[in-house]
Amino acid sequence: MKLKILAAAVMAAFGSLAHGFTPFVVKDIKVDGIQRTEAGTVFSYLPIKIGDTVTDESVAAAVKALYATGFFKDVRIEADGDTIVVSVDERPAIAQLAFSGNKEFDEAALRKGLKDAGISESRIFDRSTLERAEQELKRLYLTRSFYAVRIRTTVSPLERNRVAVNFEIEEGEAARIKEVRVIGAKVFSESRLLDLMSQTTTGWLSWFTKDDQYSKVKLLADQETIKSYYLNRGYLDFAFESTQVSITPDKKDVYITLAIKEGEQYKVSSVRLAGEMLVPEAELKALVQIKPGEIFSRQNLNDTSRKISDRLGNEGYAFANVNAAPEVDQAKREVALTFYIDPGRRAYVNRINIVGNSKTRDVVIRREFRQPESAWFDRTLVERSKERLTRTGYFEDVSIETVPVPNQTDLVDLNVEVKEKPTGNITLGAGYSQTEKFVLQVGISQDNVFGSGNSLAVQGSTGKVNRNISASFTNPYLTADGVSGGFDVYNRRVDPTSLDVVAKYKSEATGAGIRFGLPISEDQSVRLGLSFDHTRIETLPDSPPQYIRHVQEFGELSTTLLTNLTWADDRRDSVLYPTTGLYQRVSVDVAIPPAEMRYTRASYQWQRFFAMSDTFTLLLNADFSYGVAYGGNSYPFFKNYYGGGIGSVRGYGDNSLGPRVLNTTTGQYEAIGGTRRVLTGAELLFPFPGMKENSKTTRLSAFFDGGQVWDTDSTTTSSGPMRFSTGLALTWVSPLGPMKFSYGFPINKRDGDEVRRFQFQIGQVF
Template identity: 55%
Template sequence: MILNRLTLALAVVFAAQPVFAAEPFVVKDIRVEGIQRTEAGTVFSYLPVKVGDTMTDEKTAAAIKALYATGFFKDVRLEARDGVVIVTVEERPSIATITLTGIKEFSQDDLKKGLKDTGLAEGRVLDRSLLDKAEQELQRQYFNRGKYAVEIKSTLTPLERNRVAVQFDVVEGNSAKIQQINIVGNQAFKEKELLKQFTSTTPGWLTWYTKNDQYSKTRLAGDIEALRSFYLNRGYLEFNVDSTQVSISPDKQGIYITVNVTEGPQYKVSDVKLAGQMLVPETELKKLITIKPGEVFARDRLTETTKAIGDRLGNDGYAFANVNAVPDLDKDKRTVAFTLFVDPGRRVYVNRVNVSGNTKTRDEVVRREVRQMEGAYYDAEKINLSRDRLNRLGYFNEVNIETPAVQGTTDQVDVNVGVTEKSTGSVMLGAGFSSSEGVVLSGSVSQSNVFGTGNRLSAQINSGSVNTVYALSFTNPYYTIDGVSLGYDLYRRDVDATSLSNVGAYKTSTYGAGVRFGLPVNERDFVSLGLTYEQTSLTTYSDSPVQYTRFVNEFGKDNDTVRLDTSWARDTRNSYLFPTKGLMQRVAAEVGTPGGSLQYYKLSFQHQQYIPLSKSFTLMLNGEVGIGDGLSGKPLPFFKNFYAGGNSSVRGFKTGTLGPKDANGDALGGDKRVVGNAEIFFPLPGLKDDQSLRMSAFVDAGATFGPDDRDNLYKTFAFGDLRYSAGIAVLWVSPLGPLKFSLAQPIVKKTGDKAEMFQFTLGNVF
């Protein structure tokens, strides 16, 4: 195209030469002819000749070249008449519209953005060479989705005023599927085991959802790296991927992948030494070394070791510490020794902490979560903790912390905290469904960052067949500069146990108002203290358990409580929804004080720990113990009893039915509760990279016991009275809210226990 344009320009120049060849002349005027859309002033601005200049052959050639270079014109001619230069141009057409037909795989806007990047966009001058680029760009987009049979045809339709309509007719065709993946050269491991490291796969029962059976160059590159990591983590230091071949069937519907590898020998670690400037006691750094002599070499352990040593030095201000592992291979003995060279660099301190991106949130709200202080030595642990605390606020979509060196210094860095804010206010109307409560309607209005102050305000309504809650709450998380929080609550809570089959019938209606304080002990421990006043109205029925009617007859149906709540919690989990490591411990006490007619206490303890078994498998161990009783000679109110059974305690049994029962076989709850769970979490087969879906296999145990009553068969705790179940469960964070369901089979049950194999909850049920 460039060659053709140059040839045309030269032809015009040579054709124009006789006009000016006789004699140069002074330009008296310049006229432009043939323009339709382009302004005459635009043409004048590109001409290297002005009125009063002397026109020569050289200037004629330069003028034609300059006008062609604009890209606005497909033909340019110059003539001279009595000192007047006449510029005659033929404009290129402009693009009026761009239309794409047959598009299903992409949105029109996304494809048009890609076309614009190639230079083809509405309002621009049409260059036919760009049509080829545009077709290639569209083809590339479809190839990335595995649609290799796509057909694209462009059409130009002339319009008035020298404009054209561009239309791309697309026949998408079907996506090509990976029909076969072969690994050649493997001897130590079976091909089936190696293919488990690949995200790319042949068509399966879930690939319609994951699309992992569609070829992607980027995905295959990730798979090759995963294969390399698999071998290096098992001692094959000389492993190499020799070549990768990808072929497509003649009908462009099938993809065949072959990966050729050389495994090499397996190496064991013979020695690990430290060298360089360690600055901290060598014995302390040696404790961070996870790769040991005599073990098969594992790259992930070596990486973990160098990172741990670097982080340890970073905690003492060495922000740019570098730990380099130098291997020494003995190919005859098939061993490798490592020398870890430690270069701490210069110790640095923080000059400024800068906050950006917070257009709504006040600067102080961000800064009070930052644990790295200005003027102090750089501390990597505190910077990571600052990032975690800012993420836990829930005010930001993204938190990015950078530590650039201060220009002109060698021992200073700035801490730049960049945040991307998200909406923190919400008005929600929703519905959930629980196998125990049925349909649950909910609505809430909340703002977790009122006027950018970090204060939280919410009003909530949840309506279920068992629990109905109306609540208004306000929390100031930094009532004091030390992080003491202050909150207020107003609520009404109705409980209708008549909706639960096999549970003693009663109703309660409770109004309450309270104040609460939260006191952070350290970064992981939190103590809370609250005081609440409640009024409770009780309703019993003719079929209610005798224990319930006896309580109402003795203490009346209307009671009040001055309730003191206190708790201590420690949470080191790395995620709220899908944790893979860490623990959560909680000790709580609820006391009905002598200030009210109901006087009692309830104590509970929970210990939950997540233990990573591998990259994909996590073991969760959970234990809960609760005990309660009345005070001042009064019994524990029956509606304060503990219950067990159901999706949140012992699955496979109906909600709240494990433990003491009345003469009719209805569950009464108890003043003691024991629950234990062991659960292994893992990705759903075929969806190992899906962060919204997780599966588990579990064993549950638990029951309630007491109170000391002549009608109660389970007065005191005994291991023989625990119920056990086992099964599988799935948790899916769906667009409608969290969906949790389980399929469980009771292993040990007692007479009168009610089994319920399938249980589920959709949405947030309160």
């Protein structure tokens, strides 16, 4: 006798069997209807096992359990004697996802978006899945302002109960912001407020920046930026009265209208500190960034709270809380501020826990830490540790979280999470400069060899003037206290015969050296080096007499034993894009016996960065270089300094400044460099128009350069006074490498000076 149980839909609706039957013990279970699903999968979800006694209730529960898996669109259970027969009708599985017509997003991005929504190949397919997929794709396109996007879906059945889903996408055109209005602005001009916004109307760089595409998230961020602008200037009652975003019927243009209420400007009437200060009150008052009589500023308010909290953190109070309580007098338009200080309990650092370093060894990270375990918590040391980890270049991101130890009131853990980035690099590329012309480059380097923190590099480049082959190795922690060590080997060829403005000769140098670095403080270091150099000089018939005399005195081959002492002080806030801070460097090279040539070269480089505003950075720089022979020797001409061009005095030809000699063959005066060089300059750096202030890869600058090269040789022409120039420059860190462009105007050029207004360099030349 067979007893058929109702289908799953009926079971779910009524919760009971239509027909009862006498309970029995299950001796066997069979599964029918499966094509892709393994029988074991059905058994794992089936609550009835062999040996169980089945009842109406247990059968109903089994049907519901199998149906709830989502694998089946119909489930039936039949009894055949003492055997349970489970019959299922499987839902199809997605065998493949295909896309057509997509241009704004590549296929990988679309697949990722669907996967995040729970839709991918090999998953169960049903109509709700299809609708969810279409909505997710539309959501992706709406984030890029494609409001007119249309998606047609085709489902094709395949063998083994599978389907292929094809999404045919008609993207249409992205909606552009046609107009942005700020209504109610009186104190500040509407144009000034619009400049604060990241979203704007279509400009000449919008094809690249996408700043004319509407985004709700970006609009909220823009509103917060405008609000902060007012609050930082004393307008405590500022508010947005309404925000309207409308789109035209053809879904091509977006109009944004912000209605604001500025209110009145408030001044600070008084500032006082309250609570448990623990450090001298005078010291905390010195940290207050907002004074009585000044215009109220929320930023200064927050900076004061942060500085006081950080100061207490330096004393071990890891969770010091500083709250500012304003008392507003609307009639007088004044605000009285009270900073309530709650230092909490002083804490020791229990453990420093490191995660995220799958390649870099723990010891490489720990040796950069200035906050030790089992010592008082010191926020300054923690921040210094984070800065040092970031400067290693091994990590894309570094975060340090201070966490209380459970059930301990005076202990904290520092959880360090690092996100490693690739530190190995294989270079095969080309660059171009007006001096070198085309430059081919090849190299392999690893800045974190086997996670040890050591660096190894082998590089080579060849151009029309220079050919360099080098290898170097550096261990930044040769000793536990931070003494670094390394070595270099190189082969360099110089052939300036193709340059019209530089005197003719050829040289090839091969050498090797060792170096050691000694840290003096967190910002200062000293480097000691010793190298051996073997140089071959080849003069030409039209080489200057000085060059020929030098070869006659020392021969074509010269050997040099060179010592180096370098002191560096780096206090910049960033190595790549500094806005504040000081950098200075002193370097001295001395050629010592038993070398044939004996000379000294010394240089001093100084840079100072000033943050003029959130947008503009002022750079002042100076570079002084000097070379002299000693012991009755003459100074080697191939160690001369040159000036002119990018990196020197822009607007003048590359290496064209300084002493010159007459080439009797060509009748032209050619630069031979000199033993003394001075370079100075001032540069105002700012973002490229249309790239917004937060873009660091592209920066414009207005520059003022000055410099000159001199020599003591009386047979050369006089260098004359320093040359000056001014102009504009563009720096772009492109995917192909750094690109530099400048357009300079010489200010006091003399007869014979080579003027080159437009200069550029593309690609990294090393």
